[in-house]
Amino acid sequence: MKIREFKIDDYPIVRDLWQAAGLILRPGDELEDAKLKLQRDSDLFLVAIQDDMIVGSVMGGWDGRRGWIYHLAVEPEHQRKGIGAGLVREVEKRLVAKGAKKVNAQVYKWNERSSEFFKAIGYETQPDLIMIGKRLRK
Ligand SMILES: CC(C)(COP(=O)(O)OP(=O)(O)OC[C@H]1O[C@@H](n2cnc3c(N)ncnc32)[C@H](O)[C@@H]1OP(=O)(O)O)[C@@H](O)C(=O)NCCC(=O)NCCS
Incomplete structure (x- = not known):
């Protein structure tokens, strides 16, 4: 399994992966939102590749104080093979490097x-x- 950074062309595949894994998609998960994410911390949005196919993904976040993990998903037929743990470990490593x-x-x-x-x-x-939250815009 290899891990690389998400590219915008991966969006349709990663969106399908989120859905296949059962993530609930929300406002904030559209193509335009993925583009915004790449402007902010593209090095924390990762995909796992096996046999040239995307089989997992994770979105990390760094707000300057805490690290966050969002949208961790592994293709159902590739689960329990260490891919999820590998993706989280890589995000953790990158977050530590940011402080x-x-x-x-x-x-x-x-x-x-x-x-x-x-x-x-x-x-x-x-x-x-x-957890508390407030919608700021659609
Ligand atoms: C959660 C998820 C990402 C885990 O990915 P994964 O690649 O299957 O996990 P790993 O193989 O790296 O698992 C590492 C360890 O976590 C634990 N674990 C993983 N899945 C588990 C499960 N379904 N039940 C209990 N323990 C589990 C096990 O201890 C496992 O080690 P082991 O397989 O040696 O026993 C995957 O199940 C998934 O995509 N789920 C649907 C989407 C989702 O819920 N994402 C999280 C949103 S917050």
């Missing part, structure tokens, strides 16, 4: 598979925190 001391990820309460995965690779739930 991050902590990385966070948001996981839906119902997504046990994802919380088990994150627990297995060293992430801890934070029951003292709740």
